[in-house]
Amino acid sequence: MEETLTYISKNQNRYINELKQFLSIPSISNDPKNQADMRNCANFLRDQLNDIGFQQTKIFPTNGHPIVFGEWLGAPGKPTLLFYGHYDVQPVEPLELWKSKPFEPTIHQGEIYARGSVDDKGQVWMNLKAIEAYLKTQGSLPINIKVLIEGEEEVGSSNLENFIYSHKEMLKSDAALISDTPMLKHGLPSIGYALRGLAYFQLDVTGSHDDLHSGSFGGAVINPNFALAQIILSLKDAKGRILIPGFYDDVVPLTTQEKIEMSKLPFNEEKFCKDFGVPTLFGEQGYKTLERIWARPTLEVNGMSGGFIGEGSKTVIPACAMAKISMRLVPNQDPKHVAKLFENYLQKITPPSVKLKMKYLNGGKPWVTPIHHPTIQAAFRAFKKGYGTTPVFIREGGSIPVVAILAEILDIPTALMGIGLPDSNTHAPNEKLNLANFKHGTISIAHFFDEFSTSIPN
Numbered sequence: 001m002e003e004t005l006t007y008i009s010k011n012q013n014r015y016i017n018e019l020k021q022f023l024s025i026p027s028i029s030n031d032p033k034n035q036a037d038m039r040n041c042a043n044f045l046r047d048q049l050n051d052i053g054f055q056q057t058k059i060f061p062t063n064g065h066p067i068v069f070g071e072w073l074g075a076p077g078k079p080t081l082l083f084y085g086h087y088d089v090q091p092v093e094p095l096e097l098w099k100s101k102p103f104e105p106t107i108h109q110g111e112i113y114a115r116g117s118v119d120d121k122g123q124v125w126m127n128l129k130a131i132e133a134y135l136k137t138q139g140s141l142p143i144n145i146k147v148l149i150e151g152e153e154e155v156g157s158s159n160l161e162n163f164i165y166s167h168k169e170m171l172k173s174d175a176a177l178i179s180d181t182p183m184l185k186h187g188l189p190s191i192g193y194a195l196r197g198l199a200y201f202q203l204d205v206t207g208s209h210d211d212l213h214s215g216s217f218g219g220a221v222i223n224p225n226f227a228l229a230q231i232i233l234s235l236k237d238a239k240g241r242i243l244i245p246g247f248y249d250d251v252v253p254l255t256t257q258e259k260i261e262m263s264k265l266p267f268n269e270e271k272f273c274k275d276f277g278v279p280t281l282f283g284e285q286g287y288k289t290l291e292r293i294w295a296r297p298t299l300e301v302n303g304m305s306g307g308f309i310g311e312g313s314k315t316v317i318p319a320c321a322m323a324k325i326s327m328r329l330v331p332n333q334d335p336k337h338v339a340k341l342f343e344n345y346l347q348k349i350t351p352p353s354v355k356l357k358m359k360y361l362n363g364g365k366p367w368v369t370p371i372h373h374p375t376i377q378a379a380f381r382a383f384k385k386g387y388g389t390t391p392v393f394i395r396e397g398g399s400i401p402v403v404a405i406l407a408e409i410l411d412i413p414t415a416l417m418g419i420g421l422p423d424s425n426t427h428a429p430n431e432k433l434n435l436a437n438f439k440h441g442t443i444s445i446a447h448f449f450d451e452f453s454t455s456i457p458n
Contacts, residue, residue, distance in 0.1 A: 001450060003137045008129070008442050015442070016112065016435065018048075019125045020105040022087075023114040029065055029088035029155045038151050041087045042066040045124075045149055052128060053135040054147070062159035065151030069170070072131070073144045079456040080144040081449070082173035082412070084402055085124035085180065086153035089116035090427045097429035110435050117433035118424040123179035124149060126419065126438055130445035142453035146173055153180075153402075156362030161405050168409060174456045175375040176406050177448065179441070181396050181418030182426075184265060186434070189383035189444065192416030193376055194294070194395040195403055197329035197366035199339045200302075203228065203346070204357040206320045211307075214315040222353040224321040225306045231356075232323060234349045235299055240284040242299050242327075244345045247338065252331045252368075254295050262290050265392060275422065294395030298328045324361075328397065335363035364401030369413045378451035379415040386444025417441075417448065 027041040028034045042059050049057045049070035057070040065088065073080070092102040092115050100106040105114040112122070134141045148171065150160055164171060183190040205224045212221065236242055254262070267290055269281060283292040292298075306321030308314040329338060339360050350356040369376060371393050383391040396416070403414045419441035425431045 001446075004133045004446055005443055007133045007137045008439070008446065011129075011133070012435075012439055015125070015129050015438075016107075019112070019122060019438075020114075022121050022125060023105045023112070023116055024103055026103045027088050027116070027151065028091055029152055030091060035065075038065045038088065042068050042151060045087060046070070048128060049147065052132040060163065062152075062163060064155075064159050067151070067160075067163055068147070068149040070147040071145065072135070072141060074140050075142060075144045075453075078143050078453050079174040080146065080172070081452055082146045082148060082171060082176045082406070082410075083127055084176055084178050084406070085127065085147075085149045086120050086151065087116075087124065087149055088151045088154045089119070089121070090154050092429070094429065099430055102429075102431075107435070111432040112435060113430055113432045115431055117431050118420045119426045119431065120153070120180045122433040122438060123418060123420070123441070126441045127177070127179055127445050130442050130449065133442070133446055134449060141449060143449050145449075146171060150402075153400075157364075157401050158362070160402060161409070164402075164405055164409050171410060173410065173412055175412050175452070176403075176410075176414040177379075177445075178400060178403065178414055178416050179418050179445070180400060181398075181416045182420035182422060182424065183418065183437070184267075184392060184394055184422075186421055186437075187387070187389065188266070189387045189389065189391040189440075190394045190418075191376060191379050191383060191391050192396045192418065193371050193393055194331065194368035195366060195400055195416075196294070196297070196395075196397055197333060197335050197364050197404065198399040198401070199327045199329060199335040199342065199363040200361045201325045201339070201342065202359040202361055203231070203323045203325060204320060204359070205231070205306075205322070205350075206355045206357070207317070207353070208319050211316040211319050214317050217317055221317060222351060223317050224354055225318060227351050227354045228304070228306065228321040228323055230351065231346065231349060232301055232325075235325075240282065242297065244299075244338075244341050246341050247297070250332045250334070250337070251297060254291060258295075259291070261393060262288070262294075265290065265394070293397040295330055297330050297333060300326050300328075302326050328399065329366050331366045331368045333366060335365060339363065364399045365404035365408070366399075367404040367407060367414070368395075369407075373413050374455040375413045375415050375452065378455040379417050379448055381451045382444050382448035383417065385447045387440050415448070417444065 025041045054070040060067045102115040302324040307318035419437040
């Protein structure tokens with residue numbers, strides 16, 4: 001093991017230079033103009049898996065972007081780990097807010113700036129380099145490993161579930177590892193054991209066929225902007241509680257022990273406000289901030305449009321208005337059931353003078369694994385060795401739909417060992433990856449392979 005860890009330390013510069021190549025590929029999955037880049041990125045990963053020493057690699061086409069698969073099964077009698085990651089990235093707009101070009105990786109004060117640096121290319125690279133270190137120094141791994149890297153995570157993973165279902169035997173494993181989550185703060189390794197799910201809608205409210213003159217028609221027809229505002233105001237009360245009937249029925253509350261552990265975490269609300277430029281915090285009353293972020297469902301308006309928004313004035317009643325609404329869900333809420341509750345409620349509260357069209361864009365189930373599970377405990381020991389400090393257990397407010405899919409289809413637990421930081425600017429301009437975290441994370445993943453090898457009887 002020492003030889004492997006030394007190899008990781010000595011090869012950091014090469015790892016980072018290779019990561020720059022990976023980050024330079026503009027693999028934006030939601031833009032049709034980047035289809036060739038998506039294929040190039042998948043080919044780049046397959047070539048890397050071959051160079052590392054995987055016994056089998058393959059690119060699987062889908063109805064969207066390709067999936068990259070690789071496996072090394074040279075440890076008979078040992079457990080098999082499935083590593084999941086994604087190579088697609090978020091759009092880069094607004095470009096004017098970037099301090100450097102998003103696909104020209106730049107290192108500044110120990111951090112590498114580029115789109116995808118932390119979500120998720122840098123974290124994928126960390127895992128691949130840990131595998132490489134083992135194979136180059138010892139000729140083998142202490143476990144069997146399969147790698148599944150998709151190109152549609154940032155657009156809802158619409159083809160992934162069918163792929164996993166139709167390749168159950170190929171993907172059969174004892175547990176999964178994902179590095180696509182943040183640490184609670186710098187220097188404090190954090191193991192995720194729960195994720196929120198998601199139900200995402202677009203609402204289109206239509207009044208007239210065309211925009212109307214507000215002088216000639218104002219007072220005679222409803223304004224879709226007002227109608228949409230009334231609908232949105234009916235979704236939550238002033239205390240932050242969601243008003244959809246039945247919305248909270250299936251929510252599993254935190255256990256007393258979880259609340260105790262959460263209260264021990266180094267979280268400062270005043271600093272939280274200052275870091276993100278908000279004057280004060282707001283959320284569902286009766287719950288602490290971390291509880292609201294991690295373990296309570298939410299409903300948010302992600303965007304709105306309607307009417308004239310250009311310079312100067314234009315007196316119109318718009319023909320239509322639009323809003324995008326997301327609901328973050330917690331165990332044991334099912335996104336399809338919540339979506340139905342949402343649709344039924346909106347049909348009741350929508351004014352009869354407008355037409356409402358609801359489009360379910362995407363969703364994912366929430367997930368939780370007990371902290372005492374052997375895979376989670378192996379991650380705990382690995383992080384402790386890799387960082388030299390005691391890790392903490394955290395929930396994550398975001399969604400990684402594949403985790404629930406893996407639990408449902410393959411019946412396996414997942415360890416979330418991410419190295420992002422609260423200030424990584426994930427999905428925002430100036431996304432960055434802390435390079436010290438990258439090194440400690442790579443070392444931790446190598447330790448995880450070792451710990452996992454004896455944690456689950458095969």
